[in-house]
Amino acid sequence: MLQIKDLHANIDGTEILKGLSLHIKPGEIHAIMGPNGSGKSTLASVLAGNEDYEITGGSVAFGDKDLLELSTEDRAREGLFLAFQYPVEIPGVSNINFLRTAVNEIREYKGEEPMSAGDFLKLVKERSALVELDGKLANRSVNEGFSGGEKKRNEVFQMAMLEPKLAILDETDSGLDIDALKIVAQGVNAMRSPERSFVVITHYQRLLDYIVPDFVHVLYKGKIVKSGSKELALELEARGYDWIKEEVSA
Amino acid sequence: MAYAGDDELLEHVTGKEYEFGFTTNIESDKAPPGLNEDTIRLISQKKNEPEWLLEWRLDAFRVWSEMVEPEWAHVQYQKPDFQAISYYAAPKKKAQLNSLDEVDPELRRTMEKLGISMEEQKRLSGVAVDFVLDSVSVATSFKEKLGELGIIFCSMSDAVQEHPELVKKYLGSVVPKTDNFYAALNSAVFTDGSFCYIPKGVRCPMELSTYFRINEAGTGQFERTLVIADESSYVSYLEGCTAPSRDENQLHAAVVELIALDHAEIKYSTVQNWYPGDENGKGGVFNFVTKRGICHLRSKISWTQVETGSAITWKYPSCILKGDHSVGEFYSVAVTNKRQQADTGTKMIHIGKNTNSTIISKGISSGYSQNSYRGLVQINKSAKNARNFSQCDSLLMTDHCGAHTFPYIEVKNSSAKVEHEATTSKIGEDQIFYCLQRGINEEKAISLIVNGYAKDVLNKLPMEFAVEAQKLLAISLEGSVG
Ligand SMILES: Nc1ncnc2c1ncn2[C@@H]1O[C@H](COP(=O)(O)OP(=O)(O)OP(=O)(O)O)[C@@H](O)[C@H]1O
Numbered sequence: 001m002l003q004i005k006d007l008h009a010n011i012d013g014t015e016i017l018k019g020l021s022l023h024i025k026p027g028e029i030h031a032i033m034g035p036n037g038s039g040k041s042t043l044a045s046v047l048a049g050n051e052d053y054e055i056t057g058g059s060v061a062f063g064d065k066d067l068l069e070l071s072t073e074d075r076a077r078e079g080l081f082l083a084f085q086y087p088v089e090i091p092g093v094s095n096i097n098f099l100r101t102a103v104n105e106i107r108e109y110k111g112e113e114p115m116s117a118g119d120f121l122k123l124v125k126e127r128s129a130l131v132e133l134d135g136k137l138a139n140r141s142v143n144e145g146f147s148g149g150e151k152k153r154n155e156v157f158q159m160a161m162l163e164p165k166l167a168i169l170d171e172t173d174s175g176l177d178i179d180a181l182k183i184v185a186q187g188v189n190a191m192r193s194p195e196r197s198f199v200v201i202t203h204y205q206r207l208l209d210y211i212v213p214d215f216v217h218v219l220y221k222g223k224i225v226k227s228g229s230k231e232l233a234l235e236l237e238a239r240g241y242d243w244i245k246e247e248v249s250a
Numbered sequence: 251m252a253y254a255g256d257d258e259l260l261e262h263v264t265g266k267e268y269e270f271g272f273t274t275n276i277e278s279d280k281a282p283p284g285l286n287e288d289t290i291r292l293i294s295q296k297k298n299e300p301e302w303l304l305e306w307r308l309d310a311f312r313v314w315s316e317m318v319e320p321e322w323a324h325v326q327y328q329k330p331d332f333q334a335i336s337y338y339a340a341p342k343k344k345a346q347l348n349s350l351d352e353v354d355p356e357l358r359r360t361m362e363k364l365g366i367s368m369e370e371q372k373r374l375s376g377v378a379v380d381f382v383l384d385s386v387s388v389a390t391s392f393k394e395k396l397g398e399l400g401i402i403f404c405s406m407s408d409a410v411q412e413h414p415e416l417v418k419k420y421l422g423s424v425v426p427k428t429d430n431f432y433a434a435l436n437s438a439v440f441t442d443g444s445f446c447y448i449p450k451g452v453r454c455p456m457e458l459s460t461y462f463r464i465n466e467a468g469t470g471q472f473e474r475t476l477v478i479a480d481e482s483s484y485v486s487y488l489e490g491c492t493a494p495s496r497d498e499n500q501l502h503a504a505v506v507e508l509i510a511l512d513h514a515e516i517k518y519s520t521v522q523n524w525y526p527g528d529e530n531g532k533g534g535v536f537n538f539v540t541k542r543g544i545c546h547l548r549s550k551i552s553w554t555q556v557e558t559g560s561a562i563t564w565k566y567p568s569c570i571l572k573g574d575h576s577v578g579e580f581y582s583v584a585v586t587n588k589r590q591q592a593d594t595g596t597k598m599i600h601i602g603k604n605t606n607s608t609i610i611s612k613g614i615s616s617g618y619s620q621n622s623y624r625g626l627v628q629i630n631k632s633a634k635n636a637r638n639f640s641q642c643d644s645l646l647m648t649d650h651c652g653a654h655t656f657p658y659i660e661v662k663n664s665s666a667k668v669e670h671e672a673t674t675s676k677i678g679e680d681q682i683f684y685c686l687q688r689g690i691n692e693e694k695a696i697s698l699i700v701n702g703y704a705k706d707v708l709n710k711l712p713m714e715f716a717v718e719a720q721k722l723l724a725i726s727l728e729g730s731v732g
């Protein structure tokens with residue numbers, strides 16, 4: 001599904017990713033944890049195709065495609081989805097219109113007919129229910145005036161609508177209240193399938209109680225420095241990152 | 251992100267060639283270039299006008315001859331040579347049409363290229379189209395249906411012949427013939443335009459629509475529009491324009507007058523897409539328009555405009571709120587690209603008590619263009635409890651363009667409430683990235699974001715027009731990739 005090898009990336013001349021490798025197979029859930037500023041969002045941005053970053057080394061295969069050769073929109077159309085840590089507002093553009101455009105662009109890329117208005121609305125209804133997104137939010141401008149939690153819910157709703165092969169959720173749990181966290185996690189779980197993989201970036205082990213990962217990785221100073229099973233998250237919760245930092249510098 | 255830095259890409263995306271740049275080849279009867287009293291006599295005679303109108307024109311001409319072209323607007327251009335312009339051109343094949351099918355095939359092709367095919371027009375049931383080509387109307391539809399209600403919708407020339415009393419009473423009553431340089435010129439030499447009268451208590455059941463088009467090379471366009479809504483009547487009027495591409499500048503100096511009598515309402519919507527000139531600002535239409543409406547007791551005038559074309563736009567649709575409780579509205583989207591210059595806005599003159607005005611202006615600048623909002627809110631001494639709300643936003647697409655706001659507020663009555671808000675923002679690279687990440691290409695992303703930004707104004711347009719306007723915004727700001 002996704003094979004990252006020795007990835008190096010700079011922003012404004014500063015190296016942020018310093019030889020990162022990661023292999024994700026279809027259907028797997030990988031959690032990425034790590035201290036603030038370690039490069040988690042950078043990894044997500046680089047994979048999504050943010051041109052602020054310069055790739056200075058390594059490779060990324062996505063299915064049978066060279067991800068780094070694809071434009072940002074083609075990565076999305078190939079099935080890569082990023083739930084942003086800070087979703088942007090687009091005033092005056094309704095969520096529905098935005099998503100309809102996205103859905104049909106992706107379908108066109110795949111050589112499919114645009115979705116009929118009826119089918120689309122049905123899908124909206126079904127998928128917004130997954131994350132219990134208020135119907136009113138679907139008609140409002142994209143993220144405009146949404147609360148922090150509503151924005152995150154909306155990201156997962158969009159993910160459910162676009163049915164990606166690989167979804168990267170960047171701190172989707174931050175800003176969610178306890179009930180919302182469960183709901184959003186249920187939404188993600190409902191979208192799990194043997195073909196669909198997830199990268200879940202989080203600071204809290206709590207989310208992983210609901211979205212149970214197959215692997216947990218620690219990203220530190222631009223590299224994956226430790227990988228393990230779900231238990232690693234529990235250990236991090238209990239002990240913090242100091243012991244890992246020590247291991248790295250040792 | 252690197253989008254804005256990618257000048258080349260942006261230029262490509264925003265530099266779409268003018269889509270409607272083509273010329274219709276219809277034989278025309280054209281006056282030699284030049285402007286003097288004889289030219290005016292010729293126009294008046296060609297149009298078989300009454301003596302009073304000739305005198306009215308000559309008066310305007312004499313005053314105009316003494317006037318100087320104004321220079322206060324934030325635009326720079328080579329002043330037109332008024333003696334090099336031909337002031338009269340009429341298609342030779344002027345047919346009396348009973349149905350749309352009788353329209354000149356050449357003209358039909360033109361309309362089809364504009365995306366307003368006859369088929370489409372018919373499907374858009376309820377839209378009567380008075381198509382102005384080179385100053386003379388050649389097709390008028392739905393006239394009969396309107397006639398049953400006593401609505402008059404015809405060319406200005408016909409109105410002069412058939413309804414001289416209305417024309418005499420109202421022509422120049424809102425925009426005096428010597429109001430300003432361009433209005434005076436128009437008054438002297440106008441050749442045609444549209445006339446509309448809605449009788450007392452009648453609600454016009456369809457949008458009245460006129461497509462203007464500049465067709466003859468070197469022919470100035472001096473349209474004259476007069477809309478009169480009698481007491482308690484309602485009308486929605488649409489004006490849309492496109493022009494063929496040209497190397498020399500084309501001058502356009504129209505005058506539009508609206509009269510809303512007691513309890514009447516006029517909605518006047520414009521989509522303007524004249525040839526804006528090439529990358530270097532060569533060619534393109536000079537658009538110097540005077541539009542003004544007067545509101546009587548409890549009446550309302552709404553101006554909605556989507557301005558995407560012209561090399562120079564100089565245009566301030568205004569409302570004189572004379573009657574108590576009258577309402578004036580101005581909703582505008584002005585897009586400038588390449589080397590275009592727009593200086594546009596409105597004037598709201600509050601005279602009556604409890605008068606209310608709203609101004610929403612959305613400027614979008616791209617390329618190397620200059621986009622200015624200029625607005626006057628004047629609350630006279632008599633205008634007790636007058637209210638105004640103004641919002642002027644500017645969106646910048648590149649680092650080379652300019653956006654300027656010149657709000658003038660004059661309040662002479664202390665009970666007035668005037669609010670003004672203004673914002674300037676750069677198109678968000680993070681917004682574009684967000685769209686790209688959802689699989690939407692850059693061109694569509696810009697279109698979505700810009701249309702979202704302009705939504706408050708586009709929403710004010712009648713349905714069919716709103717769709718057209720959205721397409722126009724997309725065309726003016728993006729190009730087909732590849
Ligand atoms: N333009 C820039 N120039 C230099 N450094 C930058 C720039 N932009 C981001 N960085 C740095 O890159 C590093 C990685 O940031 P990133 O957002 O990927 O961290 P993160 O792991 O997602 O952190 P958090 O847990 O706080 O979300 C940070 O130290 C940040 O300051």
Ligand SMILES: [Mg+2]
Pocket residue numbers: 040041042085170171
């Ligand atoms: Mg982050």
